[in-house]
Amino acid sequence: MAGIVKPQSGFVITPHKVSICILLQVYAPSGQLSVPFPFASISQHNRLGLFLIALTKSCDDILEPTLDEFLKLLKEFGGLLDNWLSDHVTTRLSSLSSPDDLFTFFSELRGILAGPETSIIDDDQINLDPNSNLGMYLRRCLLAFNILSFEGMCHLMTNIKTYCKEASSPYEMSHLDDASNDPEAPLEYENMDLENIVLQNFTQELESRKRSAGRVPFHNHSSKALFSLVEDITVSPGQKVKHNHRSQTQTHSPSVESSDVVLQRTNWQIQGYLSEQADMIEKLGSSFPMSAFESVLKVLQKVAPELHRVHFLRYLNSLYHDDYPAALENLHRYFDYSAGMEGSDFVPPLSFVNNGRYEIALLSLGMAHFHFGHPEVALKVLTEAVRVCQMHSDDTCLAYTLTAICNLLSEVGISNITGIMGASDSHVSTSLSVQQQLFVLLRRSLKRADSLKLKRLVASNQLAMAKFDLKHVQRPLLSFGPKASVQLRTCPANVCKNLRLSSQLIHQFDNESSIVTVDGALSTSWLKNQEKPTTTLVFPQESGSERNCDTFYSWLQSSSVPGSVLQLVGSSYLVRATSWELFGSAFLARSNALLFATCFADSSSSADLALAYGKLIQHVAVYKGYQEAFVALRIAEAKFLSVSKSGILTVKLQLLHERALHRGHLKLAQQTCDELGVLASSVAGVDIELKTEASLRRARTLLAANQFSQAASVAHSLFCKCYKFNMHVENATVLLFLAEIHKRSGNGVLGIPYALASLSFCESFNLDLLRAAATLTLAELWLLLGPRHAKRALNLIHSAFPIILGQGGLELQSRAHIAEAKCYLSDSSISVSEDPDIVLDSLRQACEGLEALEYHEMAAEAYYLMAIVLDKSGQMEQREKAAACFKQHITALKNPIKPKDPLVNLL
Amino acid sequence: MGVSKETCRNELRTAIRHLTDRCLFAASKWAAEQLVGIEQDPAKYPPSHTRLQRDCSSIRRRFRSTDEITATPVAGTSYVSTPVPEEESEDVDSDFYLLAKMYFNCREYRRAAHVLSDQTGMKALFLRCYALYLAGEKRKEEETIELEGPLGKSDAVNSELVSIERDLAAVRKNGSIDPFGLYLYGLVLKAKGNENLARTVLVESVNTYPWNWSAWLELQSLCTTIDTLNSLKLNNHWMKDFFLACTYHELRMHNESLAKYDYLQATFGCSNYIKAQIAKAQYSLREFELVEAIFEELLRIDPYRIDDMDMYSNVLYAKECFSGLSYLAHQVFMTDKYRPESCCIIGNYYSLKGLHEKSVMYFRRALKLDKKYLSAWTLMGHEYVEMKNTPAAVDAYRRAVDINPCDYRAWYGLGQAYEMMGMPYYALHYFKKSVFLQPGDSRLWIAMAHCYETDQLRMLEEAIKCYRRAANCNDREAIALHKLAKLHSELGQSQEAAFYYKKDLERMEDEEREGPNMVEALMFLAKYCRAQKRFEEAEVYCTRLLDYNGPEKETAKSLLQDIKLAQSGFP
DSSP states (O other): OBTTBOSOOOOOOOHHHHHHHHHHHHHSOTTOOSSOTTOSSHHHHHHHHHHHHHHHHTOSBSSOOOHHHHHHHHHHHHGGGHHHHHHHHHHHHHTOOSHHHHHHHHHHHHHHBOOSSOOSOOTTSOOBOTTSHHHHHHHHHHHHHHTOOHHHHHHHHHHHHHHHHHHHSOOSOOSSOOSSOOTTOOOOOTTOOHHHHHHHHHHHHHHHHHHTOOSOOOOOOOOHHHHHHHHHHHSOHHHHHHHHHHHHHSOSSGGGGGGTOSOTTBHHHHHHHHHHHHHHHHHHGGGSOHHHHHHHHHHHHHHOTTOTHHHHHHHHHHHHTTOHHHHHHHHHHHHHHHTTOTTOSSSOOTTTOOSOOHHHHHHHHHHHHHHHTOHHHHHHHHHHHHHHHHHTTOHHHHHHHHHHHHHHHHHSOOSOOTTSSGGGGTTSOTTSOHHHHHHHHHHHHHHHHHHTTOHHHHHHHHHHHHHHHHHOOOOOSOSSSOOOOOOOSOOHHHHHHHHHHHHHHHHHTGGGHHHHOOHHHHHHHHHHHHHSTTOOSSOTTSTTHHHHHHHHHHHHHHTTSOHHHHHHHHHHHHHHHHHHHHHTOHHHHHHHHHHHHHHSTTTSOHHHHHHHHHHHHHHHHHHHOHHHHHHHHHHHHHTSSOGGGSTHHHHHHHHHHHHHHHHTOHHHHHHHHHHHHHTSOSSTTTTHHHHHHHHHHHHHHHHHTTOHHHHHHHHHHHHHHHHHTTOHHHHHHHHHHHHHHHHHTTOHHHHHHHHHHHHHHHHHTTOHHHHHHHHHHHHHHHHHTOGGGHHHHHHHHHHHHHHHHHHOOHHHHHHHHHHHHHHHHHOTTSOTTTOTHHHHHHHHHHHHHHHHHTOHHHHHHHHHHHHHHHHHHTOHHHHHHHHHHHHHHHHHHHSOOOOOOGGGGGO | OOSOHHHHHHHHHHHHHHHHHTTOHHHHHHHHHHHHHSOOOTTTSOGGGGGGGTTTTHHHHHHHTTOOOOOOOOTTOOOOOOOOOOOOOTTSSHHHHHHHHHHHHTTOHHHHHHHTTTOOSHHHHHHHHHHHHHHHHHHHHHHHHHTOOTTOOOOOOOTTHHHHHHHHHHHHHTTOOOHHHHHHHHHHHHHTTOHHHHHHHHHHHHHHOTTOHHHHHHHHHTOOSHHHHHHOOOOOOHHHHHHHHHHHHHTTOHHHHHHHHHHHHTTSTTOHHHHHHHHHHHHHTTOHHHHHHHHHHHHHHOTTOOTTHHHHHHHHHHTTOHHHHHHHHHHHHHHOTTSHHHHHHHHHHHHHHTOHHHHHHHHHHHHHHOTTOHHHHHHHHHHHHHTTOHHHHHHHHHHHHHHOTTOHHHHHHHHHHHHHTTOHHHHHHHHHHHHHHOTTOHHHHHHHHHHHHSTTTOOHHHHHHHHHHHHHSOOTTOHHHHHHHHHHHHTTOHHHHHHHHHHHHHHHHHHTOOSHHHHHHHHHHHHHHHHTTOHHHHHHHHHHHTTSOSHHHHHHHHHHHHHHHHHHHOO
16 A cells, blocks of 8 residues: 555544543552452453553544544443543543643543563552554553654644534534535434445435436446456555555445444544555445445545545546546546556655656556547547557556456457557557457467466456457468468357356455455454444453354454355356356356346346346246246345446336237337337447347337338348448358248248358357257258248258257247157148147247237137147047137237236336 | 726825735735836926836837737726725724734734633724734645655645635625625635635625725636636726736736736736736746846836846846846845745755756745745756756656646657657657647647657658647747758648748748758759749849859759750740
8 A cells, every 4th residue: 555645644632532531540550459449340342452552452543433433433342331431531631621621631641651671569559561563562652652743732732622612512513515505404423334325425416316216227337247357456465455445345235234333433544445445436336325435435536635546536436426527537537646656566766766656557548548439439438448458567557457458359340450559569460350360469468477477367368268259250360371271160168267267266366365465354354243232352251252253253254255256156157147148058157147136146236137137037038937036026126226227228118119029019029128228328339239139129019010121221231330340240240130030921941041150150169059040041941932841941950850849949849849740740741630649749838938928919820720739630629629729819819908017107 | 997997096195095004915015016007297396206217118118119019908998986984983992903013014923812802893804814824824834744645645724614614604604794804805715725615705895896906806816717707797997907918828828818917907007916917928928038127127217126037037038148047146136035936046046056956945945935836846857857857847747737737848848858858759749748738839730740750650641730820929040941841841732842942941031040951941842843843933043143152053064954954845
């Protein structure tokens, strides 16, 4: 933490310290017997001693407790003695009425210290060892008093007076003027309890937000994993580790905090508080209470104008609330004041280096622009950061910057970046495509991070690498010369390897925990624990102590892995889930998402969590139907403070759209789909995944309305866009969809090439499930060409069956069953009337699945087929049943009943 | 002028009496200055009477011919005549009041307040509160120094504010408050951060008693935007013109401000205050010659003046006038060395001498005397830039900006510092801020354009836009035109390039400057006209090029031959 606080200009004596001294005097009156006057037993005496030790640990305060708070604290410890002790303190304090009284008081204090020559003469006598904790404290106080000028003494006098007065009379005014001359909210900053203020306002804000919970979907970008990186360097590694320890003590929701902070006042603690809040902002994103925290920061700034970290917090706060001008202003202000030196351990202190580390400012600015969705500007700024890093040979920052650029490139669609990386990549010819440049950059930054031993960065680079491998085919980088024969396929093994490597990180932090435990933080937590009702760690005979020990140790244990590491490891599981989703193992995807949601929910950002929940909910919807998915959604929604700003909203819209399509509510489908599109930023290249999804859904809606040419044109332009931004995985889907359009329009011949193209994409990207779907579509297309091709179609379907039945969702399975049945029906070599069960079985399964999905159109088809088969085989009773079902679905499709679901009210 | 000089004079005389009686010294000083500033009719008074007023119009005579700023005559403004309030019967409380006043004069504020503690009457109440206020202020200043902690904690407050506010609010409520009480009430409210109420209270005060300049000044500091200014409901009084002129200046509406002052000078022809204010406005418009002349005259009339002299030193600095600056520094040093302005002037002097460490020391001293002394922070930033200590410079500039976010010089300094560190893109943020605040200053535009033009960015289109702005706003050094021409030719837009080269050429001819730029312009134009087949023009340029030595001469010769050939080819 060097460099934040100017070297302690002194241990300043304050009224609070005077009252501690009074207690010290009570604890160790000079020349008394073993159990001095007010104490009844030794244990009582020891108890006071322990209390005093805890108090002395939290000195160096910015803000100290008022007398009231102090007395309250004393009461909790004092037991029977409390009245006597607090009376004693107050009377003693009020008896100090002239500077000379102070003088005598301190010379009396000197008497309780045992001189060096008085070796233990009498065992019974209590003397304070000058080298003990309390003795040192007393000596510091004495020294501080002795060097006090007369002015200082006068100040101490007036301070003691106000200190006593505040306790006896209720507040008249706080001497800190509220700058925001707002008469309705007079905050009593002086006895403020930072977190309580936050909390109060927080709940207020939350309520008001609930009231005004509009249908306005909020725009939210996500790049939090990156942000943890910035934090990593602006806050030094060591410190980061430290505050993460502290954040462990907090549970996910801030509401747990309400009861337990009184003494969060030391410099260390304020720093810790700020870091903690930074974590919270990051985690909660835009649902963090903005204005409340802002007012706390304003107070802090007033009390400690040289504590520049406050500006950084203000920056973070406005960043996550999408307040662009304020964020920029505060970012610049922070770095102007701190020169990037604040809080960094790995540079020599300010006096040695003259030129500051403004490259960090550039890095942060770049990230901010990235967050706000200005990729072009962000890239410019980051390029400048690279240059400045190289100029000042700041390798660490360079590594981070390169990683940031990688993330930017991989997340934002950029079709052309010639010369962006300029000097940094002079050896890479600009003829390479964006993807190739990204690949080179990724490898370089991975190597750099590795050589600098930045473990977290290595892990996050490996993660980025895995993401890259997931979606890109390896190509030779050489544009001339002999080319090694390269298989044009993605390499799942590489993805797995990188993912595994990145989650290795967690082991490397196992054994570092003991070093970073900070004394200040420890004592705070101890004090916190003390305040809990049944607490006294010190006296094992009393009840409840065991529990207390437990909480204490569990605190120690839980903090063994820093939060940023957990976050990284967590996101590696998310990437795992995504990769399995693509590779076609729905169940592995689900289990990874589940693992993330259970193990990393506390340490990850709310956006990540929303993503994981989204995956799980989608899974439920695809495999169990909508009813259950909506139940799950409701559970998930309860975990987020504001749904409208989180990723859950996207999931909700997706579900609603899907269901509306299945039920045939095309108007509703159109509406939800438009809502989804609005969530994305309007800047080209930003939010690209959301945009592709929205337009794919639009095309699907059009198809459902039988607007074939329009659907095809939307799909076509989508294909062009994906091609431009090198999104081949999405291309496979789009191609398959084009095939689907032709299938629906009855134009089998035109559809087949699309299906084949999609198949080949799927093969080179190892998209197994999608491949099965494509095979199915291909089979259906063949079937469309006439009964001659039924055999071929059947073969295709059977080849895809293992994956479809193993991993496919209800819809896919049902479709496969229906297609199979159709094949059998059109195959003249098989007589259905003789062996109806081969068809009926699959049709029955199809019907079950489609019922769950409420997919009226296909269900009607299935029942229709079933009725025909039953008719042929002469099972009249069952035929009637099937026919009735058919009719039911048809009518449901023709006149869609208004959905009663409350979720729809959202729209 | 709506009111006669004599009326003004009488009003001011009474006002001075009132103000002095209430120990509002700054305001009465100001009023007295204006009183003497009203031009006397020389026929009526003997010369000794106008000693302080001689040559007061020499400047106007000197500069009137060159730049005629016609004072927009405020046609048909009808001034309301504010009745001069009758004094309370003075002998009731006069003995105690006199004693309190004397204590006050000896700066024993608390004593003064104590003497008046039992006295009734608005005048006594005012003096008591005012004395308490000043005592609190004094204590606050002392505490600020005593309490400075490791994190710069200095939350010293005037502890008397609460009680004063309570008393005055009560009096205001029962309606017996006088304008002076209102002024003090406004002061207290402002210190407590209740700006809206402070504004209304101060407006009340100046409407009932317009001659208290301190009240106007407080009101001015609360008018940070033109909208707030326009929303004030002020009576028309000639004091309002002073106020408006001053506020316009603070809102960077320099021409409006100058017009007001010109208008006021018709009555207050010899007012030093107005002269200094005009100098201030002209300084912002960068009319250094005029400013220097004004200050020379001011010093002649009032040689021990320190107010505003830091600006004079800036002008001298800009003109690199070593001896003048040293003379000024010496003079202010002898007059009062512990004035922030004095320290600032000395700092400027050392800076001009290139002794930056010493200069920083004096700026620091100035800042110690006045922590919110804006120009000292900025100037200190400049010094640190000179010393290549960019982090310190950035820090200093940032403090200036945080004190007054409208200080375009500090924003510019920040930009420069970052550009020096090789972060042009980052610097752009600051340059943007500075041009936003001072869009008429070509230097800022040029600096910004330069930033865009750097090797790292090469954003030439943006650079061109900036240079164009610079060229449009009176670019003295004529950098912009040349740069524009060059950039356009670099981008292959030869038509635009030719246009700007031509303009640059015209300008150089106008100012009779020669140099490489001239050769470059001629060369380009010759080639361009040749390519455009405008042979005659091309010939003219080539012949002019023949006057210069060097390789260009040869090129010109061959071009001429070329042209002749081409002309003969197409008769």
